[in-house]
Amino acid sequence: MKVRCTNLNVSYPDGAAHVEALRNLSFECGDGEFLSILGPSGCGKTTLLRVLAGLVIADKGRIERFSPPTNGNGRILLIFQEDSLFPWMTVIKNAAFGLEMQAVPKSLRETQAGELLRRFGVAGRENSYPHQLSLGMKQRVAVIRCFLSKPGLMLMDEPFGSLDAQMRSTLQQELLALWDQNRNSVIFVTHDVEEALLLSDRILVLSAQPGTVVGEVHVPLPRPRSAETSLTEEFLQLKRRIVHLLRQQQAPDHVA
Ligand SMILES: Nc1ncnc2c1ncn2[C@@H]1O[C@H](COP(=O)(O)OP(=O)(O)O)[C@@H](O)[C@H]1O
Ligand SMILES: [Mg+2]
Known part of the structure; x- marks a missing residue:
């Protein structure tokens, strides 16, 4: 655009x-x-x-x-400095939220979100809630959610x-x-x-x-x-x- x-x-x-x-x-x-x-x-x-x-x-x-x-x-999607995620949703639901809004079926959207979570080092945390993640992980999930929505x-x-140099x-x-x-x-x-x-x-x-x-x-x-x-x-x-x-x-x- x-x-x-x-x-x-x-x-x-x-x-x-x-x-x-x-x-x-x-x-x-x-x-x-x-x-x-x-x-x-x-x-x-x-x-x-x-x-x-x-x-x-x-x-x-x-x-x-x-x-x-x-x-x-x-x-158009906006990612904030912190706390772009919905605190009441699990990581996988957060990551797949944009796809859910586009009516992509649950199994397909969770497969796509799961693949990106694995690629970006958030594997195994699919059922955690945002407050259980480090800031670096939360920002990864926010970036993944945004890209999956293809804005x-x-x-x-x-x-x-607010991340350390290596994570950044x-x-x-x-x-x-x-x-x-x-x-x-x-x-x-x-x-x-x-x-x-x-x-x-x-x-x-x-x-x-x-x-x-x-x-x-x-x-x-x-x-x-x-x-x-x-x-x-x-x-x-x-x-x-x-x-x-x-x-x-x-x-x-x-x-x-
Ligand atoms: N909701 C608001 N009400 C009143 N003033 C605000 C509000 N949001 C930002 N400002 C003021 O507008 C100016 C620009 O803010 P901001 O866009 O947050 O700057 P930056 O992101 O570059 O630090 C600042 O002087 C800030 O204090
Ligand atoms: Mg600012």
């Missing part, structure tokens, strides 16, 4: 006043593109995903979605933000492998410049609040990418450019 946002303005009520979260934000995400969003804390990244998911209404501006007739569908657009809000690296590789099979559009919010570079086709940098796009970096690194990719000179050059852009976005009292 291709998405185009034009001059989005979003504010939240705050007593008699309002908090301006996004101002004149415009960008496009191509069909099948992996687009990452980087920006200082509080600049409106989560707000942007909520607007795209239809959970928050923009004050002004336009969002257009274009689903290609061949591989496209209009489904046209996946919105991910710092999904690996494993899940990044798993995410890339799944995305490579499906090639749905992804808009991925992260704090982590290396994560954005490893995953994305293109990266947008937002200004401090109210957020607007202040930089765009194409990532022409060949795929498949691995941990080795982050040691190449090309990677480091891109990283320097992005870090420089981000430094310029800090509020004055954050500048050393």
Whole structure:
């Protein structure tokens, strides 16, 4: 699914006043593109995903979605930083939930979900509940559920933000492998410049609040990418450019 946002303005009520979260934000995400969003804390990244998911209404501006007739569908799914799963459902039911919504028969959907759970190291936990899993496992189940639903657009809000470095690296590789099979559009919010570079086709940098796009970096690194990719000179050059852009976005009292 291709998405185009034009001059989005979003504010939240705050007593008699309002908090301006996004101002004149415009960008496009191509069909099948992996687009990452980087920006200082509080600049409106989560707000942007909520607007795209239809959970928050923009004050002004336009969002257009274009689903290609061949591989496209209009489904948009959002994965939160934590707790995207239904606490009252077992792991297998959570993983297969999107398929259940699409009326896929129980045996087929549980076979498909079970295969992915095994592939991603969650075998044997099918009948556990989310609170019995580690955060890393919960995020795997959330990612599996999302991919099984085959959305046209996946919105991910710092999904690996609270994991340790090794777990994050494993899940990044798993995410890339799944995305490579499906090639749905992804808009991925992260704090982590290396994560954005490893995953994305293109990266947008937002200004401090109210957020607007202040930089765009194409990532022409060949795929498949691995941990080795982050040691190449090309990677480091891109990283320097992005870090420089981000430094310029800090509020004055954050500048050393
Ligand atoms: N529900 C809300 N009510 C009032 N203000 C909010 C609400 N959600 C977010 N904000 C404010 O909007 C701004 C952007 O928030 P957010 O989108 O969460 O930023 P980010 O995800 O980049 O950290 C922040 O100043 C935040 O305090
Ligand atoms: Mg956020």
